Amino acid sequence: MVFYPPVYDDEIIYSIFTRYFELSGLIGVKEALITLFGTSTPCIYTMFPKYLKRFMGKAELFNNQDFNKYMMDNTILPLFKPFICKDSFESIQVLLEEYEEKAINAKLGLTMKDSFIKVDSIKICLECIKMDYQKFGETYLRIEHQIKGNNVCWKHNEVLYEHKIRDYKNDTIIKINEIIRKNLIEDYFRQVFIGDTFYEHLDLAISIADIFKTKDIEINLQLTKDKYKDVLFDKKLITPKGYLKQTKLTEMMYDCYSSEFLVIQNAYIDEKNKDNWLHRMMIKSRNVTNPIKHLLFIRMLFGSYNDFLEY
């Protein structure tokens, strides 16, 4: 008999599989893959497991659940919703069913290098784990913590710990509950290095959380860009002829964030290079930019993600 664990509200799909693997009593990864996906090909990528439809077909738990609802509840997809076109968002959901990583990344505006699908680490908050054990007697991996660039738990004001995945073939399944029961956290996890940027990371974590809390509202790149235009106009960052005051904008970015933080977020702006991400994000209308960069921009000009929504 196959046992399917309950799914927690903010649990990432990957975590559901790893908990299943621990709880099922199956010994080999291969056996578990065949049971759940009908294939022994490694497919447990952190963000979106390959052959997800097969998994859902097998897991009775998901039988009544719509694929798209599952995508919105247990993956990082909501993070992209405000920053891509409505039609792209719909086609990504279709691509995810078939797992076309290259095509998905292209739609999301990401290169394979900064793919959100195969991230290179798994992150946890030690305080969340304590809380989970008191409440549920086990723990799980949270969606928000796995997002690249999100390095702080906003609920507990704690820096996250990470386990680096070196090899997707052999190092794929992290049995988080077993690691905790055997007291092996220090062997597997290291605190993420964020230097002196704790508060900047905390702000970012709060913005990310706000996106997930408001994932059901109607928002897309077009509406976002309209708000950007309005705020730039109101803050006099556009010349009367309609040109963006790019130097001023870059200066504001450096007043708002430390260069240490921008480097960690891969968002450092080289002022000599006019074709930097800030410029591309503003000028090219259908160009997709990493959501983290949008959030840095939003915090700088609107104050918070919620202020941005209400603008």
Ligand SMILES: [Zn+2]
């Ligand atoms: Zn926490």
